[in-house]
Amino acid sequence: MSVYLPPDLKEELAMRAAVRRMSLSEYALNLMLKGLDIEKAEEAERSAKAKKVH
Amino acid sequence: MKRLRRPSGVPRPRKFTDGGVVISTYVPYELYQKVKELARSKGKNISEVAYELIKRGLEASGASAADPPADPPDALRVALKGLEPLERERVLQFIGELEEAEAELARLGPEAVRQARAMRLTTPELMNLDKKVRLLRHTYEKTIKKSVRSPEVLDVIGERLLRLMKELGIPV
Numbered sequence: 001m002s003v004y005l006p007p008d009l010k011e012e013l014a015m016r017a018a019v020r021r022m023s024l025s026e027y028a029l030n031l032m033l034k035g036l037d038i039e040k041a042e043e044a045e046r047s048a049k050a051k052k053v054h
Numbered sequence: 055m056k057r058l059r060r061p062s063g064v065p066r067p068r069k070f071t072d073g074g075v076v077i078s079t080y081v082p083y084e085l086y087q088k089v090k091e092l093a094r095s096k097g098k099n100i101s102e103v104a105y106e107l108i109k110r111g112l113e114a115s116g117a118s119a120a121d122p123p124a125d126p127p128d129a130l131r132v133a134l135k136g137l138e139p140l141e142r143e144r145v146l147q148f149i150g151e152l153e154e155a156e157a158e159l160a161r162l163g164p165e166a167v168r169q170a171r172a173m174r175l176t177t178p179e180l181m182n183l184d185k186k187v188r189l190l191r192h193t194y195e196k197t198i199k200k201s202v203r204s205p206e207v208l209d210v211i212g213e214r215l216l217r218l219m220k221e222l223g224i225p226v
Contacts, residue, residue: 001081001089003104006070010077013108015226019212021199028079031111036088038110 003028079104133206141202145211148198151190152214158183159221170222187218191226 005013010024017027060066068074081089086100093103134142158179159167166180194215202208219226 001079001086001104002076002101003079003108004069004074004076004101005105005108007072007075009109010075012112013077015216016112016213018226019194019199019216020205020208024077025079028077028108029081029085031115032079032081032085032089032104032107034111034114035107035109036085036092038114039092039107 130207130210133204133210136204137202137207141204145198145202145207148190148193149211149214151186151193152211152218155183155186155190155218156214158186159218167221172223184222184224187215187222187224190215191219191224 013027013031014024017024020027022030089100089103089107093100096103134145137145162177162179162183166177169176170180170184194212198211199208216226
């Protein structure tokens with residue numbers, strides 16, 4: 001998967017990947033999974049709120 | 055609605071004003087499908103959604119460059135329990151040295167930090183601190199990273215070292 005990023009974010013990711021002994025690809029994958037979990041949790045919260053309203 | 059065509063010769067507006075870079079990530083097919091689905095539901099392209107997810111993941115991991123939170127001591131304590139005695143000793147010693155450097159930086163104050171970021175190491179104290187942190191980086195690279203196998207421990211102390219290096223403008 002190709003991701004277009006601002007260069008400073010790429011630098012940041014590369015640094016953080018290096019301290020974790022990971023490749024940039026692995027680290028980005030981990031962050032995406034974490035981001036997806038947050039997205040899911042928020043979605044669940046939104047739908048729970050919507051149910052309460054109705 | 056009909057899309058308007060950009061007149062020829064007019065460059066496409068840049069998404070990131072300083073220009074962007076493309077990174078390639080190797081992801082499981084299942085994740086790719088999820089991101090694709092999310093992109094479709096949001097009316098965005100896959101790269102944009104992946105970028106958002108990365109940013110959110112980074113914020114959630116407490117790695118936001120703008121405002122890094124304090125380290126969770128409990129997490130470190132739990133992670134340290136799983137180490138071999140020798141490893142634990144080595145990590146604790148390293149953390150002690152990190153704390154010394156952090157305290158020294160706090161003592162020198164924000165003006166010194168500003169100077170360090172501008173790569174103007176004007177005072178002997180600042181030069182000593184810079185030397186100390188570079189030595190810590192060397193120890194981390196050559197000893198800690200090679201001997202400590204716990205990713206949680208490496209995460210916590212690596213973050214602290216990175217923060218310190220950033221404050222002093224030391225490249226990785």
